[in-house]
Amino acid sequence: MMLRVKHHCCRKLSTYTLFLITLYLSAIALVAFVCKDIPLSPLFKEFHRDTNKLSQQVSDSNTLRLEEATQYFKSRRPADSIKHYKREFKGQVDIVIAIVTVKRKSRQTFSTGYLIQTSAALDKIVRTHNTSFNVTLFICNTETKDSDHSEANFVSAYIPMVTKHSDQSERNANVTVLQKETKDYIYCLSTARMLTPRYILMVEDDSVPNENFLEVIQQSLTQIGERKFAFLKLFYPPKWQGFALEISRVLELLCFGAIGGSFFLVFHHTCQLHRHWKRSLYVQYIVGFLFTVTVIYLIGRQNIMTFRSRSRHFHSLHPSPACCTPAMLYPLETVPTLVDFLNNSQQLDSDVGLDLQINEFTQTFDLPGYQIEPNLFRHIGMISSLSKPIKHPEEFL
Template identity: 35%
Template sequence: MLFLKITVLIGTEDWYSLQTLNASGVIAEIMANLIFHHCLRLLILYLITFTFIIPILCYYLPYSKLFKVFHSEKKMLSDAKELNNQRLANAMAYFNSIDKTESMQYYNQYDHERLDLLVVIVTVQRKSSDVQKLGYFLQATAAMDKVLKHNLSFKKKKLVICNVDANPLNYTDVTWLSNYVPTIQRFGTKGRDMTERISPLRATLYHKRSYSNRYEKETVDYMFCLESAHLMNASYILMVEDDAIPHKEVLNNVKHVMDTKLQHYKREFGHIKLYYPMKWQGFAFEETRIMELLSVGFIGAGIFVLVFNWNVSSKMYSLQMLYFLAGSVYFILVAELLDRQNIMELRRFSASLYSFRKSPGCCTQAMLYSEHIIPALLNYLQDTARPGMDHTDIAIYKFTLENNISSYQIEPNLFYHVGLYTSLVEGRYKDPEGFLFHV
């Protein structure tokens, strides 16, 4: 008889039917059984989720908390190399499938007009022959060429390769691709032609070949490519390093952000960062990240109350609180185990969901510059380009801070980073977990 009463109460909307039970002991027993029933339901959900579902998801999701439990470094490195080989093969096949003359005509058609967007790929030949064979530059150029030729967000656009190698003619990948994509050189005839249009002091800086500090050379290389781009008369310049591959929708998303978050609110900007290292995008003890995690918990709490507590009277606050707390803990644990990098991927369902935040200091893999800021930035970098200087990205960051210039970052990333092997130390590779992705 008691079981029947409990069953009826669980499915009824009328909390006040409990008042028909005269004995307070019976009411307490029914309440205890009711709460036990709901706790058991939640316990089963927790067990299924964290014993089966989450481990399976973590097995396939890099940066999840359990991914490295299932995958050794050797296995990840092998998989990363295999994915790189596939991308390289696809890049070679792509260029072999398009016409060289038509490709050059496409990029040169707006030479005497103002460009909406100019994309510059900065490249230098890597010292290790083994790393050269990995074809980062070929992959990046093929992907960007494909994106530009199929995108309609920017009408007048152009892709340029900026070769800053000290021996440009020995850089065979650039020599080959210069048949498909316009190319400029820091050292060589094309570089001398450009330096005739700038100040003698800067021209001397660009002709310099000997450096005691590699970061000084990187900064001057970056300056040369940025200034060359600025002379081509474009409203926006996207500077891309040669080991960064764009997402297919990169330009659509950038245009959407500019139209909705910048132009609509009449915000000016120095640059928009389109890539930030994934390893630093997880949940952490930072105010904004903590708030994000708590927001996930509150959303989960609302979902639990709505889904599991819909048939329980609004007067039963104890059960509502039970589901609220269980839902918040559940979603926070799921988010922590999958980690922020994977949770952010849900934002790719719509351009409107992308996050737009203040730009951090690191890095320069993909930076979109507004034309008006470039002269001042070049002057600043010129003054800081000396032995013992900061990295280029930190110098740019200090420039924005000292001049109170707004700069932003879009999340999730709109570029992949494919440079598994570092150019700093021959043979040393980065954490392969960050290079297990399909383009």
């Protein structure tokens, strides 16, 4: 009789364990099914190999954003808009935003409208932000044939614009695309410097800001304090922000697992599941740990970070990698040295990318550069201004 009862209890225990295993595996399968349609998740590329279809989705989204941005400008009076930027500030200007733009040379017959979208988003935020910053904005048009840049001509009715005219060296056919990019950047940076702000924010014309980007900048500068630094990088390509075999990324994933394991212990105790599943606390913790790690990895680090971007309190500072300059904030005192460094590089006929030159600048002068994570800007430029092939559309969905 005793053996029969014991056998019954063991069978009941095994059945409940099997139920929990099935439940957790079903939950993982459901997460995987959802994540296969989420861009930048590990499963997305496996289920979406038709780049033409993805490109069309990006184009449709771009068209909708362009329509909204165009309507935004048309709802404003040009004279009042320009007057807003010519007003006198009480005290020093804190941030001057320079939108660097050039006409894209593409086989596409349509206008990308990147500049209009970026300008509309920044104009709206500059007018309505809740920070203590005095902020102003201008367009830096580096298209030598300014009459050809229809987007810049349209936006210039609402936002002040300066236009760079080519010199003899740039009319030289030997000037490469990368060299012209650096020369344009020097010009726009120097123009912004003439307004003597505390900081200069250089934004490429295909970089749309988050609504709270000024609040995050203010908090980040407070965090840096009196330390000298070269720049704050406000964008880094999301495709390189996923989980990887890097110590910091592995530790981050393990931390998620540790939190998940602890939550599982609390969940089992609260729901009194431990009465049915009489495994040790250690086993319950490991199950929760592995479940959480699997789910977080399937969702993707980039998509997890979108939740952090909602509040300025969830952003963090990291040492900056070398790549990319869509949105960079410079302290005014750094700019003269940086401009001289970039000019010297040009005199040496350097054909190195602008981002790598800026990274070399930080190493030469031993000035740290910081990256804010999550990104404060979204890169929408699937069609590059550097005459490169169209980029993979997944980055822009």
